Amino acid sequence: MSGSIAVAGLGPGDAALMTPEVATALADATDVIGYIPYVARVAPRPGLTLHASDNRVELDRARHALQLAMAGRHVVVVSSGDPGVFAMAAAVFEAVEHGPPAWRDLDIRVLPGITAMLAAAARAGAPLGHDFCAINLSDNLKPQAVIDRRVRLAAEADFAIAFYNPRSRSRPDGFGRALEILRDVCADERPVLFARAVSTPEETLHVVRLPDARPEMADMRTMVIVGSSATRTIARSGAPFLYTPRSAA
Amino acid sequence: MSGSIAVAGLGPGDAALMTPEVATALADATDVIGYIPYVARVAPRPGLTLHASDNRVELDRARHALQLAMAGRHVVVVSSGDPGVFAMAAAVFEAVEHGPPAWRDLDIRVLPGITAMLAAAARAGAPLGHDFCAINLSDNLKPQAVIDRRVRLAAEADFAIAFYNPRSRSRPDGFGRALEILRDVCADERPVLFARAVSTPEETLHVVRLPDARPEMADMRTMVIVGSSATRTIARSGAPFLYTPRSAA
Incomplete structure (x- = not known):
C-alpha cells in the first residue's frame, strides 16, 4: 500500500481561515505531525494518530513523516499559516533531497494556507x-x-x-x-x-x-x-x- | 440601516482553496462587485445582485462598492487570490482616502485569500x-x-x-x-x-x-x-x- 504526505497550512489561527482542501486532508489522514501548538489545533478522532514535537526539530519531524508515508500511512504535516513560507515544506524537501532515493517518488503535496x-x-x-x-x-x-x-x-x-x-x-x-x-x-x-x-x-x-x-x-x-x-x-x-x-x- | 464592505479573496481558482470566511461573506452579501471573470465564480441566487465590470476600472468599482454600502447594502468586492496583493483592497482604501469623510467610518473588512x-x-x-x-x-x-x-x-x-x-x-x-x-x-x-x-x-x-x-x-x-x-x-x-x-x- 502506498502512503502519502500532505504538508498543510492551518492558517493564522481562526478555523474560518483554513481552506477546505486542508480540512479534507485532515479528515483523510492517519497521522498528523507537527509542532505542539499546531497539532493541538487538530481535533482528535479514532483512527488518527497525533505526533506533536517540540520546536527546532524540523528535519527530524520531516524524516519521521517520510518514513511513515513509506510504510503506507497518510500523513499530514501541519504548519501555522502557509507551509511554504518559513515553515515545514522546505524541511520536508530538504529531507527528501538528502534521504533515500525512494522518498523522491512518494506522493508529496503542499497545501497552501493563509500566511501570517x-x-x-x-x-x-x-x-x-x-x-x-x-x-x-x-x-x-x-x-x-x-x-x-x-x-x-x-x-x-x-x-x-x-x-x-x-x-x-x-x-x-x-x-x-x-x-x-x-x-x-x-x-x-x-x-x-x-x-x-x-x-x-x-x-x-x-x-x-x-x-x-x-x-x-x-x-x-x-x-x-x-x-x-x-x-x-x-x-x-x-x-x-x-x-x-x-x-x- | 448601516451597510458593509468585505473585500474578499477567492483564491487562485479551485473552490477548495477559498476560505470558509469568504464563503460566509458571499452567502450573506446583497451585492457582489468585481472584474468579470471573478464575479463569474460566484453562484447567483435570489437576493444577490452581481455587478461585473471590465478590467482597469478598479477605482470606479471601489467607489461603486462604497456608495452601495453607504446605502445600507452588504457588499462583497471580489478579487482572485488575495485582495491585498496587487488587487482590489488597495483600490478600495484609495477611494476611501480621497472620498467623502463618512466613507472612513463604514464597516470595511479585508478577507484574505490564497494568493497566486x-x-x-x-x-x-x-x-x-x-x-x-x-x-x-x-x-x-x-x-x-x-x-x-x-x-x-x-x-x-x-x-x-x-x-x-x-x-x-x-x-x-x-x-x-x-x-x-x-x-x-x-x-x-x-x-x-x-x-x-x-x-x-x-x-x-x-x-x-x-x-x-x-x-x-x-x-x-x-x-x-x-x-x-x-x-x-x-x-x-x-x-x-x-x-x-x-x-x-
Missing part, C-alpha cells in the same frame, strides 16, 4: 498592495551580515517589508538591528504595523511611525509590516487604515 | 521557503526605471522573486527586461518556475534554468517564480521539486 503577513495586512487595510518582501529574522543559521545587507537592499528597493519572527529566541536582537538599518536608509515617518496573534482571541494591532518603533513592541507571536515610502495612513475614529497604492513609484 | 504565488509555490515544492519578494510587472503607472532598479536590488539581496502579471497588456516587454537584469546580476543556473492557471483545469507547470527563460514562456495567466541562489532542484521521475532551504545564506 496576509492575515495581518488584511486586518490593517492593504499595506502589501504594492511590491513587497518577506524576511525571516529568526534563522540562527543565517549570518547576521546577510540579514543586514538584505534589509538594507530591501529598503533601498522601496519594498514594503514583512518581518516574520522578529523576536525569536535564537536571535532576539535581530529586529532592533533591522529597525536601525531601516531608519538609516528611510528618512521618513512611514507606518510600522505590529500585528500580534491575528485571528485569535489575543489579537492586537498597533501602528507607530518608523522613528518610534521599538524592538520590545514585538514578541514571538507578532508579525511586523513596515510600509514602503508610498504607504498611506487613513485616520478615522477607530484604528487607522494602512494601504500602499497600486501605482506607488 | 503561494498556490504556485505549493505546486512546485517550496521555492518561497526562505526570504522572498513579490513584484508586479503590470503596472503601467510605475516608471520602468523604478521596476528595473527594484528587480536589480531584489536580485542583489538574493531574494527568491515572485513576478505577478509578467505579460500584461499594459507592459508586455517588462518581463523580458526583468529577465535580462536577472541574468546580468545572477551568473548562475537557478531554476525559474512558470506556473499557469494553478488549481484550474488548465494548470501547467514548467521549470527552466535562468539562462533558458524566455518572455514568451509566460502569458497573462502565468505566475513566475525565480529562485534565489540557494534554491534547489530535486530530480525525480515526475516534475522536479523546487525548494529553498530554510537556512539559505
